[in-house]
Amino acid sequence: MTSATAAQSNGVAASVDKVADQLAQTNLSATNGTHTNGNHNSNDDEADEDDDDDEDDNKAGAAADTGAAKKKKKNKKNKKKSSKAKATQTAPPRVGLTKIFTNGQYPVGEIQQYDTSKFSEERKRVTDEELRERERIVQQEEGFDYNLIRRAAEAHRQVRQYAQSAIKPGMTMTEIAELVEDGTRAVVEAEGFESGIGFPTGVSLNECAAHYTPNAGDKRVLQASDVLKVDFGVHVKGRIVDSAFTLNFEPTWDPLLDAVRAATNAGIKAAGIDARLGEIGASIQEVMESHEFQVNGKTHQVKCVQNLNGHSIERYSIHGGKSVPIVAMPDLDVKMEEGEYYAIETFGSTGRGYVIDQGDCSHYARKAKMPKSIPIRVHSAHGLLRTINKHFDSLPFCRRYLDRIGEKNYLLGLKHLVSLGVVQDYPPLCDVAGAMTAQYEHTILLRPTCKEVVSRGMDY
Incomplete structure (x- = not known):
């Protein structure tokens, strides 16, 4: 901006x-x-998985029933591995970054x-x-x-x-x-x-x-x-x-x-x-x-x-x-x-x-430094300022964002806040x-x- x-x-x-x-x-x-940056694919997980596989291989000569048990155990481990798989981004993008950069x-x-x-x-x-x-x-x-x-x-x-x-x-x-x-x-x-x-x-x-x-x-x-x-x-x-x-x-x-x-x-x-x-x-x-x-x-x-x-x-x-x-x-x-x-x-x-x-105008932002006393004379401006403080604070916003959170008939109040210098229009x-x-x-x-x-x- x-x-x-x-x-x-x-x-x-x-x-x-x-x-x-x-x-x-x-x-x-x-x-x-x-x-x-190369640090987001955990080598530790891969090492652990290799160790698990080696352990199963070393016990391959055990009795048949033990082998069956090991097979079940290995299958469970494979399921665990797949559950740890990191997400990839979709198109359109809808996957949060915390699911990708675990x-x-x-x-x-x-x-x-x-x-x-x-x-x-x-x-x-x-x-x-x-x-x-x-x-x-x-x-x-x-x-x-x-x-x-x-x-x-x-x-x-x-x-x-x-x-x-x-x-x-x-x-x-x-x-x-x-x-x-x-x-x-x-x-x-x-x-x-x-x-x-x-x-x-x-x-x-x-x-x-x-x-x-x-x-x-x-x-x-x-x-x-x-x-x-x-x-x-x-x-x-x-x-x-x-x-x-x-x-x-x-x-x-x-x-x-x-x-x-x-x-x-x-x-x-x-x-x-x-x-x-x-x-x-x-x-x-x-x-x-x-x-x-x-x-x-x-x-x-x-x-x-x-x-x-x-x-x-x-x-x-x-x-x-x-x-x-x-x-x-x-x-x-x-x-x-x-x-x-x-x-x-x-x-x-x-x-x-x-x-x-x-x-x-579509872009607005409330001033970062607010006066202690604001002489608001338009009734709708009181509620609008509370909404701005609650949802945006000093971050810029636009009219569509006010529409999105359910504000109605706000233009008069918005113009009044601009005239008071509380909100800056862009x-x-x-x-x-x-x-x-x-x-x-x-x-x-x-x-x-x-x-x-x-x-x-x-x-x-």
């Missing part, structure tokens, strides 16, 4: 590849269409080393042993176990793998959004604030770059000529994975997608502890705007959408306090810091490279009509010892 700059008319607050073959250098491998450990993301030339003098003096100890200690704090974000990332990979093959022209936007959301709830085993959807599924089309998901009654149908951005989030105990990809169904816009994917990877490469946010934006812009291509004899230079940004991510808060620009900002001296989570996302456009609020963000936009996004974790691209997959 993107963050837009303060230059937009709705006043939304500023928050703002290595390519797939590089995955061979990481500890990820493809298994049943998902990624494992040891409770989830795949490590792509590991990248930091550019140590950017380190402060103080950090350069820290030993590797001290960094490893920091990493051990930080994971003991509530909500900081890396396994939480890795579980969310694996859910994202499995859901998007199916989505990329299942989404076809002719589907309604509601069908597409629900395909993603139903899969997410099932795979991450959604349970209140413990785990679930991180924010509404964005299915923005063509000149619309972000923040569009269908409201009830939306009949729009995906066309073969459309460029579709699919942006969705998964969380476990408030640790949100925010990752997005773009689909097109005709080769016309392939160069646009290639440019944006490359720019996102440039941003990931430039990111790291002590990296300056303005310099990351320059790295992204240099790669993005080096691409141009022709459509029907017209040359398009890919432009960065200058008022859209990446952003830091905090627990239960998709937009943290820092924005990552996708254009050069030499005066922005703010640095990334150890332990932070970031969504590195870029948007490329064939239009003017600037978006404005346009269309019916309208669709669009470039000029006729433009095409694309998006790619990954979530990264700045560990003390290395940079982990937690949402990386074999797809992007």
Whole structure:
């Protein structure tokens, strides 16, 4: 989910590849269409099973009745083995990750080393042993176990793998959004604030770059000529994975997608502890705007959408306090810091490279910090705020989610909460009509010892 700059008319607050073959250098491998780090197939179980078989073989010369008893015993063991068999993912995805990763450990993301030339003098003096100890200690704090974000990332990979093959022209936007959301709830085993959807599924089309998901009654149908951005989030105990990809169904816009994917990877490469946010934006812009291509004899230079940004991510808060620009900002001296989570996302456009609020709003989020006294004057807003607090808290939601939990006639109350500043609205963000936009996004974790691209997959 993107963050837009303060230059937009709705006043939304500023928050703002290595390519797939590089995955061979990481500890990820493809298994049943998902990624494992090799630790999820228990060798202990296999060793135990071999020992059982050897024991039966060694007693093969026993009396016939003893042999029969052993045969029964072995059959029972075989049944026990089959009962331990791990589940595999279905299509559509409906198997929870705990049934697939039975040891409770989830795949490590792509590991990248930091550019140590950017380190402060103080950090350069820290030993590797001290960094490893920091990493051990930080994971003991509530909500900081890396396994939480890795579980969310694996859910994202499995859901998007199916989505990329299942989404076809002719589907309604509601069908597409629900395909993603139903899969997410099932795979991450959604349970209140413990785990679930991180924010509404964005299915923005063509000149619309972000923040569009269908409201009830939306009949729009995906066309073969459309460029579709699919942006969705998964969380476990408030640790949100925010990752997005773009689909097109005709080769016309392939160069646009290639440019944006490359720019996102440039941003990931430039990111790291002590990296300056303005310099990351320059790295992204240099790669993005080096691409141009022709459509029907017209040359398009890919432009960065200058008022859209990446952003830091905090627990239960998709937009943290820092924005990552996708254009050069030499005066922005703010640095990334150890332990932070970031969504590195870029948007490329064939239009003017600037978006404005346009269309019916669908995305909302209650402010993380609530005032002690709220002067609510619309009766329906009282109950709606209680519903938001109960089901979403500070996680973003959309109108369809309110419909799903049975809320009725809530629009007046919702608008009132927005007017009070209790709830923030996030309208669709669009470039000029006729433009095409694309998006790619990954979530990264700045560990003390290395940079982990937690949402990386074999797809992007």
